[in-house]
Amino acid sequence: xxxxxxxxxxxxxxxxxxxxxxxxxxxxxxxxxxxxxxxxxxxxxxxxxxxxxxxxxxxxxxxxxxxxxxxxxxxxxxxxxxxxxxxxxxxxxxxxxxxxxxxxxxxxxxxxxxxxxxxxxxxxxxxxxxxxxxxxxxxxxxxxxxxxxxxxxxxxxxxxxxxxxxxxxxxxxxxxxxxxxxxxxxxxxxxxxxxxxxxxxxxxxxxxxxxxxxxxxxxxxxxxxxxxxxxxxxxxxxxxxxxxxxxxxxxxxxxxxxxxxxxxxxxxxxxxxxxxxxxxxxxxxxxxxxxxxxxxxxxxxxxxxxxxxxxxxxxxxxxxxxxxxxxxxxxxxxxxxxxxxxxxxxxxxxxxxxxxxxxxxxxxxxxxxxxxxxxxxxx
Numbered sequence: 001x002x003x004x005x006x007x008x009x010x011x012x013x014x015x016x017x018x019x020x021x022x023x024x025x026x027x028x029x030x031x032x033x034x035x036x037x038x039x040x041x042x043x044x045x046x047x048x049x050x051x052x053x054x055x056x057x058x059x060x061x062x063x064x065x066x067x068x069x070x071x072x073x074x075x076x077x078x079x080x081x082x083x084x085x086x087x088x089x090x091x092x093x094x095x096x097x098x099x100x101x102x103x104x105x106x107x108x109x110x111x112x113x114x115x116x117x118x119x120x121x122x123x124x125x126x127x128x129x130x131x132x133x134x135x136x137x138x139x140x141x142x143x144x145x146x147x148x149x150x151x152x153x154x155x156x157x158x159x160x161x162x163x164x165x166x167x168x169x170x171x172x173x174x175x176x177x178x179x180x181x182x183x184x185x186x187x188x189x190x191x192x193x194x195x196x197x198x199x200x201x202x203x204x205x206x207x208x209x210x211x212x213x214x215x216x217x218x219x220x221x222x223x224x225x226x227x228x229x230x231x232x233x234x235x236x237x238x239x240x241x242x243x244x245x246x247x248x249x250x251x252x253x254x255x256x257x258x259x260x261x262x263x264x265x266x267x268x269x270x271x272x273x274x275x276x277x278x279x280x281x282x283x284x285x286x287x288x289x290x291x292x293x294x295x296x297x298x299x300x301x302x303x304x305x306x307x308x309x310x311x312x313x314x315x316x317x318x319x320x321x322x323x324x325x326x327x328x329x330x331x332x333x334x335x336x337x338x339x340x341x342x343x344x345x346x347x348x349x350x351x352x353x354x355x356x357x358x359x360x361x362x363x364x365x366x367x368x369x370x371x372x373x374x375x376x377x378x379x
Contacts, residue, residue, distance in 0.1 A: 002179075004267050008086035010281060012188050018048030018151035021179045022144045023147075030125075032150050033090035039147040040098045043140070044224065045133045046071075049100065051367035053107035054202075069099050073205060074099065077259065078197035084263060088190050094149075095156040095194035098125040101224060104364040105371040107321030113327035114360060123358040127366055128169030130157055135175050137361060140281075141268050152170070155181045156191030162287055185282035191267075192289035199291075200258045203302055204251040211247050218246070224305055225298040227254055261295040268292075326375040327363060334359045334377060 014031045027035055040046050049068035065073075078096040082089045103126045104110035110197065113125040119166040124201055132158070135146040147189055149157075158164065168176070176183055185190075218239075230253045238246055269288045275281055281288065281372045291299060310316065334341055338350045348358035363371070 004271075005084055005263075006086050007189065007266075007270065008279065010189055010270075010275065011085075012091050012152050012190055012278070015088070019138065019306060020148050020150055022148050024143075024148065031152070033088060033094055036098065036147075036149045036153045037090060037094040039140075039149065040094060040101065040134075041084045042266075043051070043101070043133070043138050043147060045138065046097065047363065049103070051369050052103055053110075053368055055107065055206060055310065059267050063203050063212060064287045067103055070201060070205065070224060071097050071100050073201040074194065074197045077200050077255070079261060081193045081259060085189070085266065087193065088269060091152055091156065092130040092190040092193050093189070095191050096151050096197055097128065098134065098153070098157055099160065099198055100126070100130075101133055102126040102128070102271060104129070104217070104327070105366045105368045106320070106327065109320035109323035110327050110364075110371075114331070114364060117328060117331040118360050121360075124360060124364070125169050127158070128171045129361075131171040131175055132361065135171065137365070146324055151179060152179070152188065152190075153249055154179065156187050156194065159183065159187035160191040160195040162186060182282065183329055186287065187282075188278070189281060192232065192287055195287075196262055196289050196291070199299070200255055200262075201228060203299060203306070204255045204258075206306050206310060207254070207302075208247045208251050211243070213310075213315070215308045215313050215315075216305075220305075220309070221250070224279075224322050225301050226295075227255060228253055228255075228301065233267075258291070258295065258299070261292050264287065265290055265292045282326045303335065315319045323368075326371055329375055329379060330366075330371060334362060346372070 014033055017032055020032075026032070026260060030038070034193070046068075049071060052067040054065040054067055054070050065297065075093050075096040078092045079089050082092040104114055104124075106113075111124065111126055118124045122228070131154070134149055136153070138146050140147065148314055154175065158175075158181055172183075173179070173356075207221070218231055222231050227250060230250055234246075235250065238249075240315070266289055269275070269286075273280070273284050273286075273288065275284065275288065290296070334344070334346060335356060336350060341348060341350065344362075346358065346362045348355050348362075352358075366374070
């Protein structure tokens with residue numbers, strides 16, 4: 001009898017990799033997906049995630065998540081799920097670590113500002129920016145720009161949330177013209193696992209960070225599905241423990257329940273859709289790695305709570321307003337002042353046709369600290 005958890009026959013096999021856009025000599029000690037992972041970890045963009053906002057900017061406290069710590073948590077969850085099903089853990093880890101690499105400073109507030117600034121210049125999208133980084137902007141190697149990742153890693157980065165059927169951002173469109181990523185099809189199970197791990201991680205660690213910030217308390221959480229049940233199951237005297245212990249117990253249990261739900265849904269969807277091979281995965285009419293309908297409803301309720309009580313909190317709105325002001329100021333200054341571009345190391349002619357994109361890349365690559373420091377210097 002086949003073990004329903006053993007989906008190794010559906011895993012991406014490194015020996016079957018389509019390869020890299022620019023051919024390279026293989027390594028004697030590492031697989032191609034290990035090399036992809038290591039290139040992400042050693043990239044400048046990944047290192048900068050340490051000082052990029054998840055929800056709270058760095059000066060608000062050292063214990064809140066950053067883009068880097070979030071990415072590490074996503075990687076841990078993704079690898080755990082991949083291991084259960086005998087999927088390719090190395091590819092899964094690569095995609096989990098790289099999924100936020102395109103985020104600008106100050107989180108979504110910074111992205112919203114760059115969307116405004118680039119409105120008439122092909123826009124800004126952090127997923128598209130991730131492709132610009134790994135395909136063009138990183139300058140590490142003599143033989144090529146970018147990181148020259150394998151097809152499987154690029155496909156997973158582009159399609160982890162599903163096919164790109166309508167709008168196609170410029171960097172993804174350009175890459176697809178060079179290296180057909182089959183954008184109309186679904187991605188590998190490994191990419192889908194990385195995507196659901198992102199959802200599990202941020203929903204749970206935002207509860208922890210929101211509790212730390214005092215935006216809500218345990219009584220507020222009792223009203224929520226899933227989390228409320230967990231709190232009800234805690235010992236009656238749980239408040240005798242230190243707050244970090246309590247928070248961890250709640251989010252640990254919630255994370256485990258979400259993972260268990262995803263495991264059940266994967267098994268169910270594989271059977272329901274009669275998935276037997278890689279072609280079936282990519283031609284499926286839905287994502288295979290998802291929450292059950294019941295868990296989806298619970299997660300959506302939690303997200304709505306977090307949006308109201310945390311993401312739209314006056315303190316977060318104040319931080320977002322400042323971030324928007326900083327990013328737009330820097331963009332406007334750099335797009336029009338050649339001397340400052342020269343002083344700050346932005347090698348771009350303000351009269352060139354691609355100057356707006358060069359400024360966007362420069363600002364998007366900044367950490368929160370660097371952007372704020374540069375704003376203080378010139379404002």
